[in-house]
Amino acid sequence: MPDCTSIDSLITPYVDGDIGAPERRLVDEHVRRCPPCYSRVSAERAVFELMRTKRDELASVTASPALRDRCEALRRLSSAAAAGAGAAKAWRTRLAPLAVAAGVVAATGAASMYLLTERSSSLLAAELTADHVKCFGMKSVLRVTDDPAEAERTMASTFGWHMPQPEAAAQAGMELLGARVCLYGRGLAAHLMYLHNGEPVSVFMIPKTSRPESVVDVMGHEAAIWSTGGRTFVLVAREPENQAEAAADLSRMTAVVQTAMH
């Protein structure tokens, strides 16, 4: 009779029915004569059968609609990025100075501490880029405020934050399409939606968080992240195809975004 050690590795496949006929006979023979191994097989089989019986109930937890939407938006982003793989990588040079400028402001301000949240910058950028795509695509059905005065009141009352004035944004060629308060992580974030040269641009403001400046590529988009005054800002836009145009826009975009930091 094979000893307990020699059949040890066969017991789980035996219980699972994932074993060849010769090995099955070997285990059958052993457990008939070995009470400890018989007991072990019986216990394991009882749990195996219980788990199979309860499998549907154990697997009844489902992903939230918000998670599903974000993953779907990431998929669409990925497809779009694959289609436009030849686009110029101009946003890095365009947005990096914004982060530097933000760093200067943060360093001269009183609150320059960086409290890293649990989320990595790449994930933050991906999530907000997904939200950027989703919100522009679903603007008509989401609760989006398109009246600038009402948007300003909403942001002030919800976050104690004064968003950029429409006139300042207009000087930089940014037209406010709408603003909304959206769920982010365990709290709320402000989402300002602009058109810039006909392209959608988002500025997110997440209160009570700080993180280091960075510029992150996210599948056809780039996200500039910076923090000041205990708030984190993320600017999301598609990578432009025209590098000269991007360089010309830089100073105007900087002015608007710095306004948004106060």
Next chain:
Amino acid sequence: MAWVDSLYRTALRLTHVPADAEDLVQETYLKAFRAADRFQAGTNLRAWLFTILHNTARNRARDRARDTVTADSEVVDRADDSAVAWAGTSPAETPETLLLRDTLTPDLQAAVEALPDAFRQAVWLRDVEEFSYAEIAEMLAIPVGTVMSRISRGRRLLFDRLQHLRPVNA
């Protein structure tokens, strides 16, 4: 998006926190989309996603210097069977399957949650998500023999815990 539910369920078993589980799933999809060109046609796409999920979870744990999965795994892999409190269950006392037959789902869920991480992952991936031993080995970055050993020990720990719940349920 066909597997977002099962990825989320498994992420929840790994993180225990819904918001962290959602982060993990999103990061998994993000990595998968970025690495789509490295996916080998003909292999199991669902298993590939689960492998990314577990790799990401391990990296996060390492980054936080709280690698409970690895520490837990080392401990349980060193443990011998005598440490698993299933001994003393005589088949003559009670037919095991009948003993667990009326187990309530919340009790089973609680028992699964109470398992050490390494055992819970192996049992969950096998008995709920129904992956093969080889696929689980790839996901958890451990040998196939270790996968089977963890499933076996995990099931016996579950049996022991549920067996003791029986008088309460009865």
